[in-house]
Amino acid sequence: MENKDVEILRMLEEDAKLSISEIAKALELEEEEVKRKIREFEEKGIILKYKAVIDWEKVGLERVCALIDVKVAPERDKGYDSVANRIAGFPEVKALYLVSGAYDLSVLVEGRDMKEVASFVAEKLAPLERVQSTTTHFILKRYKENGIKFFGEEDKRRRLAISP
Amino acid sequence: MNDEKIKEKIAEKVKNMPKSGIRKFFDLVIGMENVISLGVGEPDFVTPWNIREAIVYSLEKGYTMYTSNKGLEELREEISRSIERDYGVYYNPEDEIIVTVGVSEALDLATRAIINPNEKVIVIDPSYVAYKPCVELAHGKALVYSTNIENGFKVDVDELERIVDENTKAMIINYPNNPTGVTYTKKELEEIADFAVEHDLIIISDEVYDKLTYDSKHVPIASLNGIRDRVIYLNGFSKAYAMTGLRIGYACANKHIAEAMLKIHQYTMLCAPITSQFAAIEALKNGKNAVKEMKEEYRRRRNYVYRRLREIGFEVVKPEGAFYVYPRIGINGEKFAEELLKKKRVAVVPGNAFGSSYRDFIRISFASSIKELKEAFDRIEEFINEIKIEKTI
Structure with a gap:
């Protein structure tokens, strides 16, 4: 390019x-x-979408996110892809990664409240064939997302309007 | 004592020194709201985080004491290494480098170290606001040579030949230039260097914008054959690393000149602030990527601003470095700037702040986001259309 x-x-x-x-x-x-x-x-699908980055907390609309570690038994010939594809299809899943280490898939799930996220995990994610175990980490506070910090804003107003 | 009596106590030289054109304009802007300022001589970026973090760490460690007059050894070594790596010029960190309170102090040291009363120093206009006052405060005389827009603000050595005399001690050059953004090629620098050798001049070279050069590779004049020892090379961290308020720079020169400068530095400044020195070490060690990113952004802004100015129809030289452009607007720059500020809330600096022969110029700084630049130029265009209508009526 x-x-x-x-x-x-x-x-x-x-x-x-x-x-x-x-x-x-x-x-x-x-x-x-x-x-x-x-x-x-x-x-060509290089630009997929134009989206706004929104701080929903400021809107007052509570959204609950959880990172879920998923252990998966890989499938012959297909590895993790087909199970990943099934998980990725759910609209509750905001991000999905295959990772190295103690577990296989890292899933970012979003819901209206804890109950909704928990029931998604219990009813949709955990029962999936080949999913061996899940560990749910609820996100308590967002500090930085997509390269954007949510706190500690820099104050640029002090720059002089005219300087040599 | 009454006011008049107190005024009499002020030294003649200082009394007669004109107030900077920039300061006058600054007073106008103060207190106005919703102003988009293109009058700013510093980056809009905040100092990269790794550098700020290094500052915090140095404070936690309790590094708040004096350093050696010359500056921290580690910093001088990093400076020496970076100049050698980038440009192939070697300065001995032991006795040829002084860490200063910004390039401003380095300039003051350089002029005071070499000028005897009434010796002359060539200053090339349009020039940074401090050059002439520094020469005069050092009891020298500024020999002003004005470049013109038709020649792309480049130095014509033949014309320098016409003004130089026996009493001329030095010349100050600055590239990439504030306010024009113009820089010099190796060939042009060689001509300047030959001129300096022929007339036995010291060259004070302010290269603080070296890392913000967009279309070519910066060539320090000290890197040319046989010229190094008559050059006082000034540089700093303010612009490339967005560290203006930390006030940290350096001067490199032959050890005898460096020693003379160090004498003044030790009695007036003692040393540059240690906190800023630690920031500078981090900048040199791990600042490259941040500089590259900021430079790419400045380049896009430069392109944007240049095209907008061309569309308006101003006479303009495309800046090759720094973050300024210096168009000729065809009407009085001071009036233009004042009216533009009042009517459209856009601040620019009148061109005559950088030399008395540039009455119909303005300096525009593009150290603002493209979004802000767009808004500012939309307003400038509106303003110009209104002037045109007024004229036809």
């Missing part, structure tokens, strides 16, 4: 609301070219 392609993606990853015109100017490209490239990224 060309450097400029990577730069377009980096800029959008940082701020998906940047306009075609701003990106074109910043990368010394023509607007048509940027438009075409972004369309290509979307068609």
